[in-house]
Amino acid sequence: MAPPGPVVIVGAGIIGCASAYELAKAGCAVTVIERDTVGSEASSAAAGMLAPLGESTRSDPFQELALASWRLYPDTVAELRAVTGVDVEYTTTGTLHPLFTAEDVRAAGARCNSPLAKQMGLALLEGQEVFEREPAISKKARAALFVPGDHWVNNQRLTVAYAQAAAARGVTFRLGARVGEVMLERGRGVGVVAGGERVRADAVLITAGAWSGELTASLGSRLPVEPARGQMLALSHVPPLLKHCIHGADVYLVPRPSGELLIGATVERVGFVRAVTPEGIGSLIRSALEVVPDLADRPITRTWCGFRPWAPDSLPILGPWPGVPGLAVATAHFRNGILLAPITARLMKEVLVDGKPSLDLAPFLPDRFLK
Numbered sequence: 001m002a003p004p005g006p007v008v009i010v011g012a013g014i015i016g017c018a019s020a021y022e023l024a025k026a027g028c029a030v031t032v033i034e035r036d037t038v039g040s041e042a043s044s045a046a047a048g049m050l051a052p053l054g055e056s057t058r059s060d061p062f063q064e065l066a067l068a069s070w071r072l073y074p075d076t077v078a079e080l081r082a083v084t085g086v087d088v089e090y091t092t093t094g095t096l097h098p099l100f101t102a103e104d105v106r107a108a109g110a111r112c113n114s115p116l117a118k119q120m121g122l123a124l125l126e127g128q129e130v131f132e133r134e135p136a137i138s139k140k141a142r143a144a145l146f147v148p149g150d151h152w153v154n155n156q157r158l159t160v161a162y163a164q165a166a167a168a169r170g171v172t173f174r175l176g177a178r179v180g181e182v183m184l185e186r187g188r189g190v191g192v193v194a195g196g197e198r199v200r201a202d203a204v205l206i207t208a209g210a211w212s213g214e215l216t217a218s219l220g221s222r223l224p225v226e227p228a229r230g231q232m233l234a235l236s237h238v239p240p241l242l243k244h245c246i247h248g249a250d251v252y253l254v255p256r257p258s259g260e261l262l263i264g265a266t267v268e269r270v271g272f273v274r275a276v277t278p279e280g281i282g283s284l285i286r287s288a289l290e291v292v293p294d295l296a297d298r299p300i301t302r303t304w305c306g307f308r309p310w311a312p313d314s315l316p317i318l319g320p321w322p323g324v325p326g327l328a329v330a331t332a333h334f335r336n337g338i339l340l341a342p343i344t345a346r347l348m349k350e351v352l353v354d355g356k357p358s359l360d361l362a363p364f365l366p367d368r369f370l371k
């Protein structure tokens with residue numbers, strides 16, 4: 001069989017870097033083109049939570065995708081560590097959802113009874129059991145839902161690890177070059193124009209996050225991908241107060257081994273307005289102190305925001321561009337880009353090299369927006 005041809009990837013976020021690594025492992029000559037630096041947007045703004053059950057334990061195609069990616073994580077982090085030496089702080093102590101009302105406790109108890117919840121070990125902790133597991137949770141909590149399968153990583157490090165591993169496999173990174181258009185010839189994707197220069201390839205993969213919409217406009221059919229701003233802050237977490245990720249009604253708290261506690265995140269449709277606001281950060285702090293009051297005097301070490309790529313149905317957009325051989329897209333991962341990176345990379349390699357993905361991509365294809 002002939003070796004697979006060259007691929008250009010637009011965007012060096014975690015999805016672009018992970019896809020570059022998988023494609024390079026399959027023998028492709030890969031060039032990643034990025035207008036800024038590796039992981040400079042949503043990939044570094046995220047908190048790195050790997051929570052495949054989200055808010056539900058109902059089985060649907062998105063949850064199958066999320067679980068498939070979650071299952072890849074232990075081997076992925078071990079492989080990246082072996083190849084690059086980067087420790088991505090993979091932490092597996094699970095999430096606690098403190099519950100403050102009888103109605104919330106009842107709903108969490110019902111959630112624990114689904115077959116998937118049982119398989120994933122969800123447990124309702126009541127009364128003192130909550131504080132034995134996590135003493136700093138507000139004493140107003142009546143109970144807590146424990147989700148042991150929720151893990152997290154340092155997403156900045158993970159993105160760098162994927163990029164380093166890709167570079168070790170010969171991937172070329174062209175940073176600081178803006179892709180203006182995808183080149184089509186005889187109806188095929190044959191490369192991109194980047195910084196005014198034509199970069200030819202056998203296939204193009206668009207992984208441009210919240211900017212995927214404007215890039216696809218050059219194809220005559222704009223994908224409806226929009227930014228969903230997330231604001232976050234970090235507190236000093238030395239000495240640590242929390243062992244688990246804590247998920248309140250409007251807030252999550254992620255303790256990093258490196259000594260920060262991340263608190264996130266707002267979800268705002270304000271376009272590309274790069275700002276943290278008193279209302280955004282203030283509401284996160286208020287919600288965080290409701291679940292863990294003892295954080296009140298911890299120093300705030302930083303605040304930031306990022307632009308999640310969001311599609312109108314909140315699902316990722318994955319797969320070949322309809323009617324254009326040699327063009328594929330992997331974007332709109334919204335709140336799950338870090339979790340979904342390993343499976344997305346695998347699927348993009350399967351789409352572009354094997355011609356057949358191992359999971360049914362029908363619910364995620366770009367076609368749903370290109371009628």
Ligand code: GLY
Pocket residue numbers: 046047048049230264265266308334335336
């Ligand atoms: N992944 C969490 C968030 O989007 O806030």
